Amino acid sequence: MALTSQHSGVPRWVLVPAAAGALFIVLPLVALATRVEWGSFFSLIGSDSSQAALWLSLRTSAASTVLCLLLGVPMALVLARTTFRGQAVLRSIVLLPLVLPPVVGGIALLYTFGRKGLLGETLDVLGWQIAFSTTAVVIAQTFVSLPFMVVSLEGTLRTAGQQYEVVAATLGARPTTVLRRVTLPLVLPGLAAGAVLSFARALGEFGATITFAGSLEGVTRTLPLEIYLQRESDPDAAVALSLLLVVVAVLVIGLVRGGRGAAT
Amino acid sequence: MKWPAAVALLLASLTACGSSSEDAAGDRTLTVFAAASLKDSFSEIAEQFEAENPGVTVRLSFAGSADLVAQVEQGAPADVLATADERTMRGAQDDGLVEVLDSIGSNRLEIATPPGNPAGIRSLADLAGRDVQVVLCAPAVPCGAAAHRVEKIASIDIEPVSEEQSVTDVLSKVAAGEADAGLVYVTDVQTAGDSVDGVPFAESAEVVSTYPIASLSRSDESALAQSFVDFVATGPGQDVLRAAGFGPR
Numbered sequence: 454m455a456l457t458s459q460h461s462g463v464p465r466w467v468l469v470p471a472a473a474g475a476l477f478i479v480l481p482l483v484a485l486a487t488r489v490e491w492g493s494f495f496s497l498i499g500s501d502s503s504q505a506a507l508w509l510s511l512r513t514s515a516a517s518t519v520l521c522l523l524l525g526v527p528m529a530l531v532l533a534r535t536t537f538r539g540q541a542v543l544r545s546i547v548l549l550p551l552v553l554p555p556v557v558g559g560i561a562l563l564y565t566f567g568r569k570g571l572l573g574e575t576l577d578v579l580g581w582q583i584a585f586s587t588t589a590v591v592i593a594q595t596f597v598s599l600p601f602m603v604v605s606l607e608g609t610l611r612t613a614g615q616q617y618e619v620v621a622a623t624l625g626a627r628p629t630t631v632l633r634r635v636t637l638p639l640v641l642p643g644l645a646a647g648a649v650l651s652f653a654r655a656l657g658e659f660g661a662t663i664t665f666a667g668s669l670e671g672v673t674r675t676l677p678l679e680i681y682l683q684r685e686s687d688p689d690a691a692v693a694l695s696l697l698l699v700v701v702a703v704l705v706i707g708l709v710r711g712g713r714g715a716a717t
Numbered sequence: 718m719k720w721p722a723a724v725a726l727l728l729a730s731l732t733a734c735g736s737s738s739e740d741a742a743g744d745r746t747l748t749v750f751a752a753a754s755l756k757d758s759f760s761e762i763a764e765q766f767e768a769e770n771p772g773v774t775v776r777l778s779f780a781g782s783a784d785l786v787a788q789v790e791q792g793a794p795a796d797v798l799a800t801a802d803e804r805t806m807r808g809a810q811d812d813g814l815v816e817v818l819d820s821i822g823s824n825r826l827e828i829a830t831p832p833g834n835p836a837g838i839r840s841l842a843d844l845a846g847r848d849v850q851v852v853l854c855a856p857a858v859p860c861g862a863a864a865h866r867v868e869k870i871a872s873i874d875i876e877p878v879s880e881e882q883s884v885t886d887v888l889s890k891v892a893a894g895e896a897d898a899g900l901v902y903v904t905d906v907q908t909a910g911d912s913v914d915g916v917p918f919a920e921s922a923e924v925v926s927t928y929p930i931a932s933l934s935r936s937d938e939s940a941l942a943q944s945f946v947d948f949v950a951t952g953p954g955q956d957v958l959r960a961a962g963f964g965p966r
Contacts, residue, residue: 569894584895585850585878667879667890668855674880682882685783686857 482699489696490689497693505671506679507697513587513675514655517594521651524595525602526644530632532603533610551600555660558596562665566592589666590673594655601650609643610636653705656698747941748776748794750785752801752928754824754884757908758961759799762954766945769953773941781883782806782859789814789933796936797945799928802859806929815931817943819950822963823925824902826863828916829891829909836897841918844898845873852887852896855880859926860887864900866924888913902926907962925964 490497497503532544550558566583567573576583583589613636621635622628637644659677666673668682676698683691751759756779763775780788782800786808789795798814799821800806809815830838836849844851853875854861861880868875878896881887887899892912906915930949932942948954950966 563893563895567893567895663882663886667852668881669877669879678882682855682857684787685781685855685882688787 485692485695485699488692490693493689494693494696497687497690498697500690502670502674502679503690503694503697506674506676506694507701509587509590509671509674510656510676511701513590513594514652516591517598517655518648518652520591520595521598521602522644522648525599525647525651526606528599529603529606529610529647530636533607534615547603548600550597551604555597555658556664559593559661559664562589562593562596562661567665585667585669585673587672590662590675593661593665594658597658597661598651598654601654602647605647605650606640606643609640609646613639613643649705649708653702656702656705744772744774745938745941746774746776747796747938747945748778749797749799749945750778750780750789750793750795751797751799752782752785753779754801754902754904755779755799755928758904758954758957758963759949761957762949765953765957766948769948770941770944775945783808795933796938796942797930797932799930799949801928802862802926803929804859804862806931809931809933814933814935816934816936816939817946818929818931819946820966821928821930821949821954822958822966823927824904824963825921825925826860826867826900826918827903827906827921828918829888829899829901829906829913830897830916831891831894832911832914834914834916835894838898838916840916841867841871841920842873844875844900850878850895850897851875852879852881852890852899853877854884854887854900855882858883860884860900860902863924863926867900867920870923871920902962903964904962927966928963 498507528547532540532547553561563570565571565573566576566589568577568582568584573583581588583592617635617639618631621631626634657677658675659681662673662675663678663681668674668678674682676694680691680694680698683694749759749763759777759779763777767773767775778785778788778795782802782805785795785798785800786805789798789809790812798806798809800809801824806815806818810818828838828841828844830836836843838844838849843849853864856862856865860883864875879890881890884901884905887896888901888905888909890896891899891901892909898916903915903917903921906913930946932939932946936942949958955966
């Protein structure tokens with residue numbers, strides 16, 4: 454590592470705070486691992502409720518990632534490729550879920566999609582009950598994950614520039630064709646990064662889910678909720694499940710870093 | 718070389734903040750960790766205790782009982798611990814953290830409904846109905862364990878739409894009208910005021926939970942801690958707890 458730094462021109466002293474920063478993140482994970490009862494690890498994470506929670510988390514995170522793609526890609530395109538009044542304000546609002554306390558997000562969603570919420574009664578009439586359903590979990594996860602999709606894709610779109618799109622247009626390609634054949638392939642790494650970040654964020658979602666969706670095994674109790682509940686009665690199981698969540702998150706993030714490295 | 722100075726300055730100012738809040742003029746501070754359901758009562762009791770003991774400041778920290786015990790086990794600086802059930806207190810007892818144990822009062826379950834009771838809940842048996850959306854505490858938390866015992870006694874089977882982490886979570890979902898009913902403590906219904914209605918039921922008399930309080934053995938203010946425990950367990954604190962709906966200890 455030190456050898457590489459000499460060549461790339463990074464001052465040596467930078468390595469000290471960089472290492473401190475890395476340690477700051479790694480150390481708590483190591484501490485977590487030291488607390489795991491390895492003898493019973495697999496029985497702890499293999500219990501029915503743990504399996505149900507993990508499976509629900511993976512399913513809902515996948516669903517919310519799809520929603521993030523459907524909603525986030527158009528939003529990123531509009532923010533990166535057009536100019537209009539109030540664009541800066543809109544960008545700030547889109548980023549809001551990143552900084553909102555998750556409980557606030559949950560309360561806001563409750564008063565939007567809840568039984569007594571802004572849209573809740575209308576949806577109820579249409580026979581769509583969102584309160585205490587898996588749909589509510591997906592909505593909560595999408596709400597907090599969407600900014601990750603928009604931010605990473607908008608950044609990539611701006612960096613990629615527009616020259617290829619302009620050329621394609623002058624050659625007679627229609628806007629939809631340009632989008633499909635030029636823009637999206639060009640920003641594919643950013644798109645993948647955004648999708649994986651969204652997935653990872655959805656996997657870790659806790660506050661908005663517990664506030665908005667409730668907690669019922671197999672329906673709304675995702676892995677983070679299960680961990681929080683297990684802490685109450687079985688701390689060993691909570692630690693084991695925490696490690697499982699960390700491992701899954703590392704795998705997911707590692708996947709995109711690997712993919713990106715190959716792409717660039 | 719500018720930024721190390723800036724960092725040093727920042728750290729210095731942060732640590733200065735930390736120490737300046739400590740007792741400056743020989744005043745004494747008592748730190749009380751109490752279950753979230755005791756928030757209103759203990760805030761009032763602390764004020765009374767401060768009034769009776771000039772120079773004493775009571776610092777209150779409220780959280781779920783299991784969280785509090787975990788914090789104390791990890792060395793959090795507390796002098797008094799009050800939990801919402803005996804099981805969590807037993808954890809602190811087993812670790813030898815607890816000095817003198819006393820009880821401050823009892824609590825029992827009540828049905829909470831949104832204002833006006835739109836689903837027309839009259840009894841515990843109504844909660845077992847198919848078309849009623851009921852929210853309970855999860856069996857792992859004290860109020861959930863109590864709910865489970867009540868179900869057994871009444872030999873009914875409630876199928877909740879959600880099993881929440883705490884009484885407050887149940888209460889807020891009922892108050893928001895998301896659920897038709899929930900099982901919470903009598904004191905919670907009382908504290909919630911107009912935001913929920915309470916429906917008492919007979920079976921609740923058979924599942925009474927006791928709230929324990931204890932001074933902690935490693936407290937630097939053990940005499941003061943003990944006098945606070947007495948103040949709550951047998952002294953003027955009892956009036957406040959009774960007014961909040963707690964039953965006899």
